[in-house]
Amino acid sequence: MLVFENLTKKYGDITAVDNLNLKIEEGEFFGLLGPNGAGKTTTIRMLSTLTPPTGGSISMDGRKMDRNLTELKAKIGVVPQHMNLEGEMTAWQNLELHGRLYGLRKELRRKRIDELLQFTDLSGRAHEPVKNFSGGMKRKLMIARALMHAPRILLLDEPTVGLDAAVRRKMWDLMKELNKNGLTVLLTTHYIEEAEVLCTRVGLMNGGRLVELDTPKRLIEKTGKFVLEYFDHGTTRTSFFNSRQEAIESAAGMEGSVNIRPANLEDTFIKLTNRKVGD
């Protein structure tokens, strides 16, 4: 179980994470949503001990996270937001390095590398330097790498950015599967749809604070799943609908260009704040 207690991180005058209190249960699939700069990455970085909190603490199974507690760190797998593979090494070597760092035995390393490369469709490129890979291939390899040591908690910082739709679906299936087998997952995303498909619970962050905490279903109900954008008297306006059908019906009588798309975090967020202001 993960417990965040009054967790705060300041960078000079900027409070990246502001007094965060949160409990994530074993086996949960938890999503952190928020616009750019909300503090999602900072939260993940503190949890993976890359950066120490300015105040408060994170504990795992009752023990406070610390950079020197290697047993705790071994239970965490991380897929960072930015690419951080060793470009001069091959895919195989990147996974091998990770396996060695986490103390896996040789036979187990070989077995897991084969499985994970196969799963991510990278077997054919196993012995090519990673710097030649496309963005999506790198991302898949990073996910494979985080799973190498069979962690108990998986931290995913926008893991599906840059993946094509088919691969994204496949990744979703994989994550769901892993979660079903007992892996606790903490995911950050901008896509409410992604949170809806995957997460059992979602926390909405803004300006370092946790402003909403609910199941995705209830969060989305508060806004509407689809957005209709239309151009009206010089400004783009948006309205929200619970289904694409309703949006299409409403758009039917409109002139000019209209755009119907799934709602994302920004829509939800704007709507939620408006509602609060309007109350």
Added chain:
Amino acid sequence: MQFMTILWQEYVIFKRKFWSTTTGSMVGPVLYLIAFGWGLGSEIKVGGTGYVSFVIPGIIGLSTMTASFSNIANSINISRIYEKTFEEFMIAPLNMMVYAAGKITAGALRGMYSGLLILLLSLAFRAGVRIDAYFIAIIVLNCFVFSALGFAVGLLIDSHADMGKFTNFIITPMSFLCGTFFPLDKMPFGLKQLIWVLPLTHTSLGLRSRGEDPLSMASHLGILMLYFIVFLFLGARLCKKAE
């Protein structure tokens, strides 16, 4: 064995860049040998010996210094600031002291490799260099001193441009002044004492120690050792606090 893992990784990358590393680390020494060995050397005598035999230990000292320092300083700096591969090690259940030890050893080995290349080159220039255990010990220590310094500096400095400045203002002046190309006693008072304190000076003196008394020979080893311990300690501290 996480220590071996880090060496393994460095070896994989070294192997991939073998030819560019090898040729790259020979350019400097070859130019020095041509300019100061052939060009000037045939005419000049220093302390009773030919200038070529005088200058070669200096070139070995400065080249192993540069190779050990810049390789690790740049690799740590880039991996920390630009490529973010440093994070993979910070997240891993790896004692940061083991990481420091692995990286510093790898950097030192890289320095020794370029030292070996220069020794081979100097054979081609037919300069008689007498190699004994003390000579090797000094080179090895020199590599460890500057690899540890590179490790600390790579962690301390937060941009690649400032890394260049450190090299310009600290490493390059040392490579010219620390008894590498001319003996220290040609220096004016004050500057001479300042330069005597610098680590590379003791490498140069050590590599040319023929005829020195055992005590001052031991002092070169001791001073280099002291520098190594200080840089190692500094690097380990920075590494523990790195973000």
